Amino acid sequence: MSDNLRDLKNNHQDFTKGSLATNEEKNPYVLFSFWFDEAIASGELESNACVVSTVSLDLQPSSRIVYLKELLDEAFIFYTNYASQKGKEIENNPKASMLFFWPKSERQVRIEGLVSKLPESVSDAYFDSRPLQSKLGAWSSHQSDELHDQKELLERMAFYENKFGENVPRPPHWGGYALTPMLIEFWQGKPSRLHDRIVFEAFEGNWKIYRKNP
Ligand SMILES: Cc1cc2nc3c(=O)[nH]c(=O)nc-3n(C[C@H](O)[C@H](O)[C@H](O)COP(=O)(O)O)c2cc1C
Numbered sequence: 001m002s003d004n005l006r007d008l009k010n011n012h013q014d015f016t017k018g019s020l021a022t023n024e025e026k027n028p029y030v031l032f033s034f035w036f037d038e039a040i041a042s043g044e045l046e047s048n049a050c051v052v053s054t055v056s057l058d059l060q061p062s063s064r065i066v067y068l069k070e071l072l073d074e075a076f077i078f079y080t081n082y083a084s085q086k087g088k089e090i091e092n093n094p095k096a097s098m099l100f101f102w103p104k105s106e107r108q109v110r111i112e113g114l115v116s117k118l119p120e121s122v123s124d125a126y127f128d129s130r131p132l133q134s135k136l137g138a139w140s141s142h143q144s145d146e147l148h149d150q151k152e153l154l155e156r157m158a159f160y161e162n163k164f165g166e167n168v169p170r171p172p173h174w175g176g177y178a179l180t181p182m183l184i185e186f187w188q189g190k191p192s193r194l195h196d197r198i199v200f201e202a203f204e205g206n207w208k209i210y211r212k213n214p
C-alpha cells in the first residue's frame with residue numbers, strides 16, 4: 001500500500017480560514033456567487049467542477065464530476081449526454097444533488113433538488129459556442145455505454161467530421177440540465193471541528209435559514 005494512504009489516519013488538519021458566524025446574507029444565490037468568486041480569487045483550479053449524484057431505479061446512488069456552466073433563473077446548469085447513466089437515472093428520478101468543494105477556502109456547498117431538461121433553444125445556444133472537436137465528440141461518444149474498441153470512437157469522430165464539416169448541429173441526445181434547489185447548505189471549516197453549517201431550505205416560497213451541528 002502507498003505510504004500516503006497509510007498515513008491518512010495521522011493527518012488531522014485544522015481549518016482556520018473563515019467563519020460564517022456573522023453571515024447575514026438571506027439569499028443563497030448571492031452567497032453562492034460570493035463564495036464562487038472567492039474560490040476563483042483564491043486560485044482554486046476547477047472552481048466550477050462539482051459532484052453530481054443521482055440514484056438508480058434500484059436505489060443505487062452514483063456520483064461523477066461535471067462542470068457547472070451557469071446559474072440561470074435560480075437553477076444550477078450543467079451539460080451532458082441525456083442517454084448517459086446520469087441522464088437515464090434523472091429520467092427515472094429527477095432528485096439529484098450537487099456538491100462543490102473549495103479546499104483553498106475550506107468550504108463545501110451542498111445542493112439538493114430537482115433536475116429538469118433545459119429548453120432546446122438554450123442547449124442549442126450553448127452547444128453552438130463549443131469548440132468544433134467537442135461538438136464532434138458529443139456526436140461520437142455513446143456516453144456510459146460499453147466501448148469494445150477505441151477504434152470505434154475514432155471512426156465515429158471521422159464519420160461525423162466528414163458528415164458535418166464545420167457546421168455541427170446539437171445532437172438530440174445532448175443538452176443541458178437545470179438543478180433547482182430545495183436545499184443549499186454552506187459549510188465553512190473552523191478550528192476544532194466546530195465548523196459553520198448554514199442551511200437554506202425552500203419553504204412556502206421562501207427560504208428557511210438555520211444552522212446545523214457540525
Ligand atoms: C473535471 C471534470 C469535468 C467534467 N465535466 C463533465 C461535464 O460537464 N459533463 C459531462 O457529461 N461529463 C463531465 N465529466 C465526465 C463525468 O465525470 C463522467 O465521466 C461522464 O459524464 C459519464 O458519467 P455517467 O456515466 O455517470 O453518466 C467531467 C469529468 C471531470 C473529471
